[in-house]
Amino acid sequence: MMTKVEPHPAHIDRLLEAGRTGEAIAATERAAASGDKEALFRLALWHLIGEILPRDLARARQLLRKAREAGHVEAAHMEIALTVTGSGAQADWSTGCMLLQKLSSIDAAAAHQAQLLTAMRLDAFGVPKTLPKAEVLSASPRVTLFRDFLTEAECAHIAATSAPLLEPSLVVDPASGRQMPHPIRTSDGALIGPTREDPVIRAINLRIAAISQTDVAQGEALTILRYRPGQQYRLHLDTLPHTRNQRVKTVLVYLNGGFAGGETQFPSIGLTVAPRGGDALVFDxxxxxxxxxxxxxxxxxxxxAGAKWLATRWIRARSFDPWRGPEVPL
Incomplete structure (x- = not known):
């Protein structure tokens, strides 16, 4: 009587659930050595996350490449993102775009990204060749508005990329250690980190760096916030206490229109900015x-009424490694 062999992913999951981590790693490595694309991708993720295996970005990149060559589309997207952002190796815009173009022949999401990039006026490094005109709303503190900073299609891409990641805004209760609703920000939020920073998002982050006159490496992960009726972000400062790398600038990008309310208000200087889809607001x-x-x-x-979508990038005083966090010096 033949013994039924479990599908590889399920078998590995059962080993991990049983605490047999070493066996799970060995089985995955054997499958990866035979060219199993799912095993290659899983090993890459483990090296990126750094829990089951030590974090090794360079090794993760190698495994993603092999998984992509074996036909793993998600691995291809992740390899492209890490290539253009420079995780595990030097940032390489041209190679990332070449890989995206190749993937676009078999994948609709990649084809859509390639189409968006074609419409952007970028140099050989993904930096915008032109920027919208700056409108100074306040000289001190400096608050600047850039109208039509993003196109409707670019805004839609950011929203679509973040939508599956949205979760209610939470903080940790210092007394109980449990997560609780955020007392200041009553919205749903998501971060677009290095593994999801596709060439379109990267080009937008480079554009944000240009209008804020900062280096792209100073920016935290692009944060997407969705506000439904009654939700808000109460009065606050974006600076942080006890930090070695302060948030010196904030860039807000309004991703849509068609809703009521949701204005950005600076009471101390008597300024209220009405959101308009595609506009960007920069302030010190x-x-x-x-x-x-x-x-x-x-x-x-x-x-x-309606729903407000907002992209936020907090800019730190100094560049930092996104995998180690803004407080860890390069």
Whole structure:
């Protein structure tokens, strides 16, 4: 009587659930050595996450390449993202775009990204050749508006990329250690980190760096917030206490229109900005000597009808490794 062999992923999951991690790793490595694309992808993820196996970005890149060559589409997308962002190796815009173009012949998502990139005016490194005109709303503290910063298609791509990741905004209760609803931000949020920073998102982050006059490596992961009726971001400062690498600037990009409310308000300087899809707002969070500027305390007013989508990038004072966090020096 023949013994039924379990599908590889299920077998590995059972080993992990049983705490037999060493056996799971060995079985996955054997399958990967035989060219199993799912095993190659799983090993790559383990090396990226750094829990089951030590974090090794260079090794993860090698495994993703092999998985992509074996026909794993998700691995191909992830390899492209890491290539253009420079995780595990030097950032290589041209190679990432070449891989995207190749993938676009068999994958609709890649074809859509390639189409969006074609419409952008970019140099050989993905940096925008032109920028929208700056409209200074406040000279001190400096608040600047860039109208039509993103196209409707670019806004839709950011929203679609983040939609599956959206979760209610939570914080950890210091008393109980449990997660609880965020007391300031009553929205749903998501981060677009290095593994999902596809060439379109990367080009947008490079555009954000250009209008904020900062290096792209100073920016935190692009954060997407969705506000439904009644949700808001109460009055707050974007600076952080006890940090070695302060948030010196904030860039807000309004991703849609067609909703009521949701204005960005700076009470200390008497400024209220009405959201318009595609516009970007840039403001300084610190004074010239690096101290938090209380005049930039701001709020996202409650949405009265519809849904407001917003992309936020907090810009730190210095560049940092996104895998180790903004507080760890390069």
């Amino acid at each position: 969070n610190v004074t010239e000597d690096g101290r938090p500027d209380v005049r930039t305390k701001h709020a996202g007013l409650p949405v009265r």
